[in-house]
Amino acid sequence: MKIAILMCACSGVCPSMAKINFFDLMERLRLEVPHDFMVLHPRLCEENGEALMRDLLKPDTVYVTPACNEKHQMKLLAAGFSKAGVPMDDKHWIPVTLAQKDTDQAFADIKAAVEKAKGIAS
Ligand code: SF4
Numbered sequence: 483m484k485i486a487i488l489m490c491a492c493s494g495v496c497p498s499m500a501k502i503n504f505f506d507l508m509e510r511l512r513l514e515v516p517h518d519f520m521v522l523h524p525r526l527c528e529e530n531g532e533a534l535m536r537d538l539l540k541p542d543t544v545y546v547t548p549a550c551n552e553k554h555q556m557k558l559l560a561a562g563f564s565k566a567g568v569p570m571d572d573k574h575w576i577p578v579t580l581a582q583k584d585t586d587q588a589f590a591d592i593k594a595a596v597e598k599a600k601g602i603a604s
Contacts, residue, residue, distance in 0.1 A: 486544070487521070488523075491523070503585045544603050546576045576598055
């Protein structure tokens, strides 16, 4: 199994993510948290976000999804997973809540989720 980070920036203007520097966060993850690949999209729950997920998601990968809170992701990312034919279960999906966090907190939580994904992938 591969490990991918599929991050959503919520259009880049959501007040709940105002303390996150997404470019800084991505570069730190790239350098310090081994994973297979990372994607940042501005609105995964909109039509072209779902189109990306339909074409990108594969059943041989665990997806760590830093985005809105877990309950919202469960509802808002369901169509993308469904269109890709990938089950949104604990073998393929580990949500990370970005809301109300700063860059350091987001980094720590994504790092922990990738560690968890390694346990699933191995
Ligand atoms: S999936 Fe969540 S974080 Fe991404 S645009 Fe939709 S509401 Fe915002």
